[in-house]
Amino acid sequence: xxxRILAAVLLVILAALPFIxxxxxxxxxxxxxxxxxxxxxxxxxxxxxxxxxxxxxxGHAAFFGxxxxxxxxxxxxxxxxxxxxxxxxxxxxxxxxxxxxxxxxGAFAAIIGALxxxxxxxxxxxxxLAFAQMxxxxxxxxxxxxxxxxxxxxxxxxxxxxxxxxxxxxxxxxLAITVAFxxxxxxxxxxxxxxxxxxxxxxxxxxxxxxxxxxxxKLFAFILSGMGAGLAGALMVNVLRFASPDxxxxxxxGELMIMVILGGVGTLVGPFLGAAALLSxxxxxxxxxxxxxxxxxxxxxxxxxxxxxxxxxxxxxxTGGRK
Amino acid sequence: xxxxxxxxxxxxxxxGLVATDHVSLEVMPGEIHALIGPNGAGKSTLINxxxxxxxxxxxxxxxxxxxxxxxxxxxxxxxxxxxxxxxxSLLDEMxxxxxxxxxxxxxxxxxxxxxxxxxxxxxxxxxxxxxxxGCQLADRADVVVADLSHGEKKQxxxxxxxxxxxxxxxxxxxxxxxxxxxxxxxxxxxxxIRKEAAILLVEHDMEAVxxxxxxxxxxxxxxxxxxxxxDEIRNDPAxxxxxxxxxxxxx
Numbered sequence: 001x002x003x004r005i006l007a008a009v010l011l012v013i014l015a016a017l018p019f020i021x022x023x024x025x026x027x028x029x030x031x032x033x034x035x036x037x038x039x040x041x042x043x044x045x046x047x048x049x050x051x052x053x054x055x056x057x058x059g060h061a062a063f064f065g066x067x068x069x070x071x072x073x074x075x076x077x078x079x080x081x082x083x084x085x086x087x088x089x090x091x092x093x094x095x096x097x098x099x100x101x102x103x104x105x106g107a108f109a110a111i112i113g114a115l116x117x118x119x120x121x122x123x124x125x126x127x128x129l130a131f132a133q134m135x136x137x138x139x140x141x142x143x144x145x146x147x148x149x150x151x152x153x154x155x156x157x158x159x160x161x162x163x164x165x166x167x168x169x170x171x172x173x174x175l176a177i178t179v180a181f182x183x184x185x186x187x188x189x190x191x192x193x194x195x196x197x198x199x200x201x202x203x204x205x206x207x208x209x210x211x212x213x214x215x216x217x218k219l220f221a222f223i224l225s226g227m228g229a230g231l232a233g234a235l236m237v238n239v240l241r242f243a244s245p246d247x248x249x250x251x252x253x254g255e256l257m258i259m260v261i262l263g264g265v266g267t268l269v270g271p272f273l274g275a276a277a278l279l280s281x282x283x284x285x286x287x288x289x290x291x292x293x294x295x296x297x298x299x300x301x302x303x304x305x306x307x308x309x310x311x312x313x314x315x316x317x318x319t320g321g322r323k
Numbered sequence: 324x325x326x327x328x329x330x331x332x333x334x335x336x337x338x339g340l341v342a343t344d345h346v347s348l349e350v351m352p353g354e355i356h357a358l359i360g361p362n363g364a365g366k367s368t369l370i371n372x373x374x375x376x377x378x379x380x381x382x383x384x385x386x387x388x389x390x391x392x393x394x395x396x397x398x399x400x401x402x403x404x405x406x407x408x409x410x411x412s413l414l415d416e417m418x419x420x421x422x423x424x425x426x427x428x429x430x431x432x433x434x435x436x437x438x439x440x441x442x443x444x445x446x447x448x449x450x451x452x453x454x455x456x457g458c459q460l461a462d463r464a465d466v467v468v469a470d471l472s473h474g475e476k477k478q479x480x481x482x483x484x485x486x487x488x489x490x491x492x493x494x495x496x497x498x499x500x501x502x503x504x505x506x507x508x509x510x511x512x513x514x515x516i517r518k519e520a521a522i523l524l525v526e527h528d529m530e531a532v533x534x535x536x537x538x539x540x541x542x543x544x545x546x547x548x549x550x551x552x553x554d555e556i557r558n559d560p561a562x563x564x565x566x567x568x569x570x571x572x573x574x
Contacts, residue, residue, distance in 0.1 A: 187438060190440055190442065191438060191441060192428060192433055192444070194437070194441075195425065196425075199417075202414045202415060202416050203412060203415070205376075205408075206412045208396040208397055209405075210425065210426050211400030211430070212429055217435075220435060
């Protein structure tokens with residue numbers, strides 16, 4: 001019950017954030033909050049395969065980037081009034097671009113997952129990393145879409161009845177999607193499928209003896225996770241108005257993984273906490289010194305070693321709740 | 324009556340070592356067939372081939388008339404093969420009830436549903452509670468597996484296997500590491516189970532084997548040296564020689 005009140009209070013604060021930002025004159029706050037929510041979704045998607053499914057994917061930035069590029073490429077074709085592959089017209093309607101981003105990143109996850117999941121352990125880490133880097137270099141080489149410089153999306157995707165060019169409105173859109181995403185993820189982890197995936201993580205041999213062929217379950221989880229990361233990427237491009245290959249660089253995959261580990265592996269809220277901590281620290285420390293990664297590294301070490309289970313474990317201990 | 328499990332001339336080699344040497348045996352419906360043999364005789368190798376974790380080099384395995392020699396583990400389970408592990412292998416982070424529930428859930432199907440609530444699938448939990456009722460683990464239903472004693476884990480292995488409603492159960496040393504009292508309880512449980520499934524029992528505990536088995540096969544160096552009823556095996560000189568040394572009396 002305590003938890004619910006906490007979540008409600010947090011939600012009210014988040015919803016009121018544009019007013020708070022305006023009143024205090026901290027306009028950067030809104031963009032930071034949007035980025036936290038979006039990275040939180042990407043990290044939570046990664047956490048579904050990593051924390052719940054036991055698949056350590058080091059290439060999730062690929063799906064994040066693919067989702068982003070779907071928005072960018074569709075904008076490019078709408079802007080230049082050309083056709084993608086000669087038959088797909090561009091669009092700037094968010095009701096089309098977001099589902100498209102989810103589907104395309106899901107398709108990429110299906111291909112990459114189908115090949116990667118034939119391996120396990122360290123090989124799986126390396127092969128997902130390799131696929132992500134392949135996509136990174138592919139997009140660097142695509143001169144039509146800006147190559148290394150990426151695509152500048154001059155106008156945020158439109159929604160009916162809403163002025164998404166207003167940063168506060170866009171923030172609320174992101175917040176609403178994040179809440180829906182979190183509730184959906186919560187439901188997923190408690191579903192029949194979510195329980196099987198958790199069983200596979202705990203003991204794949206046991207699940208095989210119960211009659212579960214792990215491969216197709218893991219692949220399905222991997223696709224769902226890729227779709228979530230793609231959604232986050234698509235929103236990110238809308239907020240930043242910019243899509244670039246950097247979105248799928250391996251360091252981005254690493255960042256997502258740090259968020260998951262920092263926040264709490266295998267927890268629902270953990271990845272969002274991790275994203276909040278990492279991005280806030282980054283912006284605070286970067287304003288102090290250009291050597292901020294050193295300080296960040298030390299803080300990460302202390303948190304991970306000190307809390308045994310990330311920030312979520314710390315919160316649980318402080319609120320005296322059960323695991 | 325056709326055999327539920329039929330193994331024909333099974334051979335498994337590891338390099339130069341022949342771990343399973345032309346093994347043939349049958350398990351009839353309703354029967355407990357015990358497989359005994361000294362350490363290193365190849366009992367676990369044989370079990371792993373039957374459940375599909377190892378591929379034999381030669382020979383065939385039939386389950387209820389179907390050739391399952393090259394099927395993967397889950398496909399064999401679908402055809403009615405259940406097993407327990409010698410070193411218990413359970414879902415350690417889940418409770419006793421959840422472990423049994425998982426077995427029931429997998430059998431019931433619908434495991435790709437991402438939008439239902441598992442806790443609300445009444446049929447699963449009703450059956451789980453029915454399986455738990457009256458057995459010794461009933462009071463421990465909400466204990467996480469990692470906190471169970473060795474004997475309790477062994478019992479849970481058996482309950483999980485039964486929740487799958489197999490036609491044939493492969494029991495890999497269910498008595499291993501149990502105290503005298505726990506062994507007696509386990510023998511009692513197996514007596515009840517035999518009404519529901521045929522059993523291939525791999526076991527070291529002679530007392531248990533002689534108490535339960537209808538037929539016994541003796542495996543030595545990967546080869547079956549004797550097969551027969553309890554009395555035949557008890558009095559077989561070759562078995563005494565190989566198994567306990569010539570001068571020892573079997574039990």
